[in-house]
Amino acid sequence: MSQKDTSDRFNQDQTVIRVVNLVKSFGGRRVLDGVNLEVRRGETMVIMGGSGCGKSTLLRHMIGSLFPDEGYVELFGQNLNELDDKSLDSLRLRFGILFQSGALYNSMTVGENVALPLREHTNLDEDTIQIMVKIKLEQVGLRYAENLMPSEISGGMKKRAGLARAIALDPEILFYDEPSAGLDPVTSAEIDQLIMDLSRKLGVTSVVVTHEMDSAFRIADRMAMLDAGKMLKIGPRSEFEALRDGPETGDEQLDLIRQFIRGDSDGPITRRRSSAGFMEDVLGVAED
C-alpha cells in the first residue's frame, strides 16, 4: 500500500504530520478504515478522492476537531489523542485551515475576520494589528475588501479571505479543504498560485484536499488517493503523472486511480458502481 517515496526534495526525517491506522465510523459506517499518511516539512501533499470518501473527515482528524475510534494523528511529533485542551490549543496556533465553505465569521467584516486571531492570540497593539491585516489581505489580493461583510463578497473572495485569516498567525502547516471547488478556472488558478507562493516563499507545509485534477497536478509535490476509507496510493507527483499519461495497467487499484485522475467515464469506478447488486435488484423485483 504505502509506496516507497522517491522524492528527495524533502527530508525524510522531518515528518510533521503522521497519520497512523486511522479508523472512524459514523453510525456504524466506516468512513475511514485504517488510513496511513505522512507529510514532511515544507512539502505540498494533495489528497484526492471521490465525493463523500472521507477527505474532509480525514482533515478534521488532522486538526484535532474529530478524534478517531482507532489509530492516532501526530502533529510535530505530538499525539493529538493524548493532548489536553490547553496543549491542543497551543498546537492549533501553529497551523491554519481553509475550510471548504471558507467559514468566515459572518457577523464580522473581512478585516475583522483576519484581525481576530491576532487580537486574541498576540499582544500586538491595535495599530500593528491593522497593518498586519492589510498585509495579509494584500497577500491574497483582497485589500480593497477589508470593510466588506462576508455576505457581500463572492465565493472566490470568501476562500481568499479565509486564507488570509488562516495565515494571520504565520502558521507552519496550512490545511486546505477543496480550495478551488466551485470557482471559475482563472480564480481557481489564482488560488493555486497563492498556495504555491505560500509554500515556496514561506516554507509552509501544505495539505490540500481536492478533486480538481488540474489544480492537484499544479500544486502537488506528493499525492495520495483515498478511496472507500483506505489510502490506495501515496507517491510523488511524477508517479501519478505517469499513471495518467500511460495505458491501463491491468491492476485494479492503479486503474481505479487512473480513471479518477483522467476523469474517464469508463473504468473500475463506474464498473463497481453499476455492478453493485443491480441484477439481483432487478431479478428480485421480477420474482415478487
Place this chain on the structure above:
Amino acid sequence: MSDTVKKHGLIEVIGAAVLNGISYIGGMALLLSDTVKTTIETFKRPSSRRAIVMQMHRVGVRSVGIVCLVQIFIGVILTLQLAPPLKPWGQVDKIANIIGVAGFRMLGPILTAVVISGFAGASIAAEIGTMVVAEEIEALRASALNPVRFLVVPRILATFVMMIFLTIIADWMIALGGYLTSLLVLAPKVSIGYWGRMQEQLRMRDVVSGLILAGVFGIIISLIACHEGLKVRGGAEGVGRATTMTVVYSIVGIVVMACIFTMIFYVFNF
C-alpha cells in the same frame, strides 16, 4: 435485550424519555460549568466586554417595547377580572395590594421571561445554529478560540442582567396598567391611594424574590438557547428545530423553576 424492548414498549419509551431528559440536563450542566469557568477570563478581555454590551443591547433594549406592552395589558386584565369578585365585599380598592404582590412576585418575571424566550432565546439559538452549519464554530475551535468564552458567556451574562432590568420595568408596567384601569374604567375613587396601598402591602422580599426568579429565568433561557444552537446538525432544518425547541424547553424550564423557587421561598417564609 431487544426482546425485552419489544415486550415492554411503554417502559422502554418512558425509560428512553427519562434518559434523554437526564442527558439533556447533563449537557446543559456541562455547558453551565464551562460558562462559569470561563466567565472570569471573559471579563479580562476588552473584546469580550464589548461583546457583552452588544448582547445586552440585542437581548434587552430591543425587547423593552414589547415587554411594556404585554405587561400593561396584564395589569388591565388583572384589574378587570379582580374587580367583580371583590365588589360584594367592598374591597375593590384592595386591587392595588393584590396586583402588587402578584405582579412583583411572579407575573412580572414569568411573563417577561416568556417574551424573552421567544424574542432573544429563539434568535440566539438560530444565530449559533447557523454558525454551526457554516463551520464557524469549528473554525473558532481550530483557531484555538473557545466558543463558550466567545459566544456563550456574553449571551448568558447579557440575558441574566437584562432579564432583571426588564423585570423591574415590567413590574411597574403591571402596576401602571392596574392604576390606569382603576382610574379610567372602574371609578376614580378606587384609584385614590392606589400607590400607597401597594407600597403598604409590598415587602422587600416580594420584590427581591421576583428579581431572583428573573435572574434564574435569564440563565435558563440563554443556556437552553446556546445549548440548542451548538447542538444543531444538518442545515437549515436543524436551525429551525433548534429555535422551536428553545422556546418550548424555555417555557417548560421557566415554569419548573418558578415552581421550585416558589416552594423554596414558601418553606423559608421568604
